[in-house]
Amino acid sequence: MLRSEFEWLLDRTLSPNLFKDYAPNGLQVEGKAEIKRVVTGVTACQALIEAAIDYQADAIFVHHGYFWKNEAPQIVGMKYRRVSALIKNDINLYGYHLPLDAHPVFGNNAGLADAIGLTDRSPLQPSLPLEQSIGLVGRLGKPIEADAFKVLVEQAVQRDILFEVVNDKAIQKVALCTGGAQGYIEQAAKLGADVYITGEVSEQTIHIAREMGIHFVAAGHHATERFGAKAIAEFLSNEHGLDAVFVDIDSPA
Template identity: 75%
Template sequence: MLNNEFELLLNNTLSSNRFKDYAPNGLQVEGKKDIKRVVTGVTACQALIDEAIAFQADAIVVHHGYFWKNEDPRVVGMKYRRLSALIKHDINLYGYHLPLDAHPTMGNNAGLADAIGLTQREGLQAGVALEDAIGIVGVLDAPMTPEDFKILVAQAVGRDVLFEQVGDDKVQRIALCTGGAQGYIEQAVAAGADVFITGEVSEQTVHIAREMGIHFVAAGHHATERFGAQSIAEFLSVECGLEAVFADIDSPA
């Protein structure tokens, strides 16, 4: 597949033109024209690039790419080393930020919702359709104790989680938004959720949870955002016939 065809495929699949984002979505660094082998990952760090080089990849697809708003535009230091490695090995880099959060079946939010078994899903933001929303509200098949729900989330993301429990009542209506979305906790309250799950926590988030009466889970930025890159690797392999693998470069954050 040609690299421009590959970009068009991903743009269309992820509906990238619907999002006003903090970084460019699509092809960020151009490499060889023909793409057969692909590595996907959460962040385009040096370790992921090294994995792609070892795999002899023609392209990398990530959630966290380059050229974020307000970042230093100079190509020096770490940025130089990353770009130099991509260019030297003729590897295309594609980044999809919000589109890979929001996709209703292959997105990070959808993947986490699948992992904990949420049904009857709707967008977290009031009046926003599920496919356009940044965040999901859904329900569990049956109510769970907070303690059991904490275990369920930890199993879904494969790590211990921070769980701020605000009572003993069973939970069933769950709101989530992966990554650094702790600021959406009040939207989760407005949506009538018993629990809000995201990746990160700020100091004030705990106080908001306690005072507004909602359980809060910080399950890891990286851990909650592996789902999209995993789904893209499967899509490219199964649906497109490319040799695609997900490389999990661990991060405790």
């Protein structure tokens, strides 16, 4: 597949034009004109680049790419080592941030919702359609107690979680937004969710949870955002015949 066709496929699938993002979505570093082998991952760290070099990949697809708003523009130090490794090995780098969070099939939020069995999904941001909302709300098939819910989420993200249980209310209505989205907890509470799941926690988040009566889960930024890159690898492989693999460079954050 030509590089231009590959980017067209990704843009058609993920619709980056619908989002005002913090970094450019799409091709960030140009490499080979033809793409056959693809490595996907959460973050374009040096370890993922080295894994792509070992795999002889033509392209890397990530959720967290480069050139973030307000970051220093100079390509020096760590940034130089990363970019130079891509250029020297003629590897294309594609990054899709908010579009990969929000996609209703391949997105991080959708993947986490699938893993815990949420149905009747609606946007966490009610003014937006589900495919543009940064976060979603859904329901479990039946109410479950906090202890059982903790096990369910830990199985989904494959790690221990921080779980602030604020009352003895069973859980059925679940709001979630993967990554560093702890700031949406008040919105989740206003929508009547029993629990809010995200990746990270701030000190004030726990107080908000207690005072607004909503259980809170911080399940890991990296852990909650593996779903999208993994789904894209499967999509490229199963539906478009590319040699695509997801490589998980673990992070405890």
